Amino acid sequence: MKVYLDNAATTPIAKEVITEIEPYLSTYFGNPSSTHAFGRKTKNAIEINRKKIADFINAKSNEIIFTSGGTEADNIALRCAVIDLKVERIITTKIEHHAVGHTAQDLLKSNGTEIVFLSTDELGNPSIEELNELLKSSKRTLVSLMHANNEIGTMLPISETADICNQYDHVFFHSDTVQTMGHYSFDVKELGIDFLTCSAHKIHGPKGIGFLYVKKDFKISPLITGGSQERSHRGGTENIYGIIGLGKAMDLAYANLENHQEYVQGLKLKMMKEIQLMDKRISFNGETDPDKSLYTVLNVSFPEDICNSMLLFSLDIHGIAASGGSACSSGSSIGSHVLAELPNQENKQAVRFSFSRFTTNEEIEYTLEKIRAIIKNE
Numbered sequence: 001m002k003v004y005l006d007n008a009a010t011t012p013i014a015k016e017v018i019t020e021i022e023p024y025l026s027t028y029f030g031n032p033s034s035t036h037a038f039g040r041k042t043k044n045a046i047e048i049n050r051k052k053i054a055d056f057i058n059a060k061s062n063e064i065i066f067t068s069g070g071t072e073a074d075n076i077a078l079r080c081a082v083i084d085l086k087v088e089r090i091i092t093t094k095i096e097h098h099a100v101g102h103t104a105q106d107l108l109k110s111n112g113t114e115i116v117f118l119s120t121d122e123l124g125n126p127s128i129e130e131l132n133e134l135l136k137s138s139k140r141t142l143v144s145l146m147h148a149n150n151e152i153g154t155m156l157p158i159s160e161t162a163d164i165c166n167q168y169d170h171v172f173f174h175s176d177t178v179q180t181m182g183h184y185s186f187d188v189k190e191l192g193i194d195f196l197t198c199s200a201h202k203i204h205g206p207k208g209i210g211f212l213y214v215k216k217d218f219k220i221s222p223l224i225t226g227g228s229q230e231r232s233h234r235g236g237t238e239n240i241y242g243i244i245g246l247g248k249a250m251d252l253a254y255a256n257l258e259n260h261q262e263y264v265q266g267l268k269l270k271m272m273k274e275i276q277l278m279d280k281r282i283s284f285n286g287e288t289d290p291d292k293s294l295y296t297v298l299n300v301s302f303p304e305d306i307c308n309s310m311l312l313f314s315l316d317i318h319g320i321a322a323s324g325g326s327a328c329s330s331g332s333s334i335g336s337h338v339l340a341e342l343p344n345q346e347n348k349q350a351v352r353f354s355f356s357r358f359t360t361n362e363e364i365e366y367t368l369e370k371i372r373a374i375i376k377n378e
């Protein structure tokens with residue numbers, strides 16, 4: 001049996017997405033910038049999808065910029081804040097994805113942007129008291145706090161955080177929503193947020209495509225200069241297959257959102273309950289309260305004396321794919337920068353199981369059975 005429980009790293013592409021893309025691979029090949037019928041066909045498809053995506057988050061079409069994925073979207077948000085909005089300070093945490101963390105570090109080097117890290121508690125929640133205190137200064141500031149942590153699933157109260165930022169004209173708010181877009185509803189007007197990001201491959205869409213929501217009154221200097229695509233925000237012939245796939249992936253994600261949420265949450269809760277029964281010393285990393293924790297992610301710490309460092313390898317031998325951190329750091333010897341910020345990680349093996357609407361009950365049963373056997377050394 002092959003069981004894929006690494007959906008926070010990437011998800012399998014949905015069949016309907018492939019069907020939607022296919023005519024643009026085989027038949028409609030026009031360059032969207034061409035003014036003839038071939039070009040108009042693909043340009044039209046891009047704009048239909050842009051409008052559809054904007055509608056899902058209650059944005060306007062001209063507030064959506066297609067990007068090569070979450071990393072680029074985060075990059076544009078942070079760099080635009082510093083270069084165009086003249087932000088002098090970025091407030092974030094040490095447990096953001098590297099797309100934010102390393103970009104902030106780069107802006108410190110290139111532009112002298114100050115970086116302030118909020119402390120995070122033992123569950124990965126950033127200190128809102130510190131945020132409130134820091135924002136009293138008149139420095140132009142970008143607050144960049146992820147909606148849900150990709151490794152431990154802890155969720156930010158995004159609406160309350162937006163309210164705090166919105167009290168100040170000199171404060172902008174970016175939230176990396178790569179792990180939550182398509183899994184929760186967003187209304188950017190109600191949130192009053194400045195930047196949101198999305199990556200299609202996390203929601204059964206193609207890799208190499210995503211978008212940045214950016215409040216329309218911001219002027220943005222392109223990171224990629226060239227043609228006037230994306231209203232001159234990003235040069236280069238558009239990734240038409242990606243955009244169509246992303247639009248379809250969003251359709252599918254939001255068509256039955258509540259059912260998906262309930263179903264996947266059920267799988268996670270079942271796995272938590274059963275794992276806890278195996279040994280009392282097994283613990284979970286990050287928030288476990290379903291209202292504060294991403295329902296697609298379960299990060300488990302096994303004491304090393306019951307599960308040695310070969311745990312992931314043993315699961316892999318049984319056909320079960322999970323991860324030892326985020327995809328971006330798994331396989332790397334430096335380990336997880338997120339777990340490094342949490343207390344009591346010594347002598348423990350952390351495994352991230354992440355689910356999707358395609359995960360089945362049988363797959364969870366099989367995984368639990370194999371974990372039980374590994375623990376018992378069978």
Ligand code: PLP
Nearest residue numbers: 069070071097099150178179199
């Ligand atoms: N932000 C978060 C929270 C992520 O989990 C990821 C991918 O793992 C990214 C950003 C980067 O997205 P992409 O792979 O589309 O560049």
